[in-house]
Amino acid sequence: MYEPIRTKSVHRAMAGTPHDFPRRSREEELDTQLAGHLDALLAVTDELRAAAPSADLDTAAERLAEQVTRLRGGREPARASATTSGSAPCVTALHRQAHALAGRALVVAASRADTVAAILAAERMDAHTAALESRELASR
Template sequence: MYEPVRTTSVHAHGPHRSRQEELEIRLAGHFTALLTVTDELRVLTPSAELDDAAARLAVRVERLQGHSPVRAVPTTGAATPARITALHQRAHMLAGQALVVATQRGDVAGAALASERMHAHAGFLFP
């Protein structure tokens, strides 16, 4: 009725990562993206709070990846209210994604940092 499979699956070869490793990679990606948006906000609306947040995010990414994060050069342009709001919305979303992954991974420190950043950006969006 059915012919047996005669070749091995293309998916059966190569190194496999554990669920924990996959979550670690995803969390580092979310924190790196959040760091990029935070750097952009730092250029447009300089503040000590954003400087501190960027430093803590960079340390967190370094712990997850084992090396300093690659940091993008912030774009130049006008600090319009619409642009700043859009960046805060993006940061809020990224912090939420990081919170979900950190929670799945059981990373208490990562979850706390993500939650704090989410709250900070929500404070701007919903005063």
């Protein structure tokens, strides 16, 4: 049978007052989420640049890095070098992954009302959609 809790929470007692825990605002949480999505998109973009270099990907990577730096208060993102060696990644899979990440970033940017990041994410979605369509047409 159910028995009501009669004692105070151990966690609250250990913390003293409820204000002892660091709290982040909704804006700070959205900034963190958006920076994470854009950083992941940057990592995939860097992988694509290594696998299939293009000026569009170079420009996109720089713009993504600028946004991540802005959202993280000046801390620059870690970047993979363009000469990363290893097994050749599947470019189609990377474009799909980048498209999905750009979509996630777009949703968070829209809820945060960050127009610059939303436009960048939408442009990246369009670019990866076009790349996927051209690869699909080329394989026919």
